[in-house]
């Protein structure tokens with residue numbers, strides 16, 4: 001989980017590694033070649049659940065859909081949206097159809113909005129750790145992203161299917 | 173002091189500011205909308221001080237020889253138990269990333285008030301390491317011999333709550349709201365590694381109130397900072413040349429209470445005698461202009477020295493060309509308590525390549541004799557190693573922590 005690469009290098013270069021590609025011609029048309037993620041970060045947590053954020057940008061001519069995310073940090077990861085549950089409370093739940101980033105547009109994953117939800121941490125994520133995520137796109141291509149962990153007090157929305165004391169990371 | 177590292181942010185970069193904010197959480201669509209409005213407005217907007225930046229990257233950290241901005245907050249942190257070299261590396265990577273973004277007018281990662289980050293106002297964030305930081309990072313061998321509390325001085329009335337500390341973060345800008353936001357951000361990101369030991373806030377004249385380069389005045393009304401190191405001397409006397417501190421320096425911070433109520437009882441002549449300079453323009457008592465060389469040999473009609481034996485500048489002055497320091501002071505003014513009507517003083521900062529060789533002899537002379545001691549009392553003292561600067565892919569402290 002930890003690497004010697006600095007946060008700066010990652011944030012500046014937005015380390016995006018193209019993975020799982022076929023021939024060279026095919027690589028160009030893969031959705032992962034037009035998608036990038038900048039300023040990724042993950043909320044530090046001792047155990048349980050937490051969430052990752054950042055800015056997804058699609059500079060291609062076709063819409064890109066993130067259908068799943070995997071990471072060594074959690075065996076189960078969901079793509080979440082945050083919605084008003086009808087009573088004025090904000091609740092997060094799995095987004096149907098994944099994150100769709102229209103051609104030429106971007107999507108901000110942020111506390112209180114769409115986010116990548118780590119459902120069951122394999123171990124603590126401490127501030128300054130770097131967590132690798134693999135974004136799986138609808139055409140089967142993938143994008144690797146490294147996100148530094150930061151302490152963050154917000155992002156405490158309730159989880160619809162979970163117990164109420166599960167939030168996006170535990171600050172204590 | 174140099175202003176060469178200051179950059180005036182071109183108006184075009186406002187777009188980048190907005191996009192930076194967008195990346196940190198403001199809706200991207202909204203930011204693009206504002207940008208379009210900005211570009212279509214016909215009259216060119218006047219340049220704003222708030223847009224100016226001081227480059228974070230370089231051989232040296234900013235905030236040492238940088239022209240001091242109007243506001244500064246100095247934070248002294250204590251490391252939590254069990255924070256080892258590996259944790260310190262994570263801490264300094266996070267803090268460097270915060271500083272790099274904020275000094276550029278961009279929100280930090282996970283910045284919960286990204287809008288407060290868009291006015292850099294010449295923000296600089298400077299890091300310093302206390303003895304314990306260095307020892308935890310790389311063992312006692314890495315600690316320079318001068319990195320320890322200063323020797324005790326007779327004039328000292330040091331309070332623990334203003335002294336020592338493992339990690340120094342100096343946050344300075346022309347705008348106090350910018351400083352407050354940056355302070356909040358770096359403290360939030362330090363919280364799981366360290367606790368706040370002290371926080372000291374200081375000020376100078378507001379930006380634009382005086383011509384740039386005007387020597388500051390302290391709360392005694394004195395022109396303070398006239399005889400300071402020249403830029404040509406920085407390489408020799410400020411920057412360390414070898415080891416993990418190459419490109420770095422040392423910082424002595426003295427919190428000195430100034431008894432303004434007692435000072436009020438002193439007439440103008442006595443005030444000028446105590447320092448050896450005029451209050452009007454800071455000229456030495458033997459000259460007429462601020463930068464006239466003091467003549468320490470000159471005597472009056474009675475045969476007494478014009479610049480008195482007990483005067484601050486005679487005592488602080490050194491003929492030894494190696495025994496010089498770079499002073500960079502800020503005023504403080506807190507709420508008074510009890511019968512007093514002010515709780516004021518100086519956050520006296522001094523940068524030098526070697527504390528023992530350059531700073532201590534001066535402080536020792538002032539301890540032995542200096543009329544100013546009648547009205548000034550050191551109540552806080554700390555010494556930090558200021559590591560070198562870093563490049564866009566590096567972090568502050570990498571020469572110690574890697």
Ligand code: HEM
Nearest residue numbers: 394395396397398399428447485488489490518534535548
């Ligand atoms: C509240 C405490 C202090 C006050 C109010 C004060 C004030 C002043 C003033 C008004 C001057 C003359 C103008 C100038 O050259 O800057 C001066 C000079 C100086 N001060 Fe201080 N000072 C204080 C503490 C210190 C301390 C703690 C040190 C070092 C240990 C120090 C070292 C010097 C030096 C080196 C000079 C220049 C002497 C020269 O002409 O070569 N001062 N100070």
Ligand SMILES: [Cu+2]
Nearest residue numbers: 051080092117
């Ligand atoms: Cu969630």
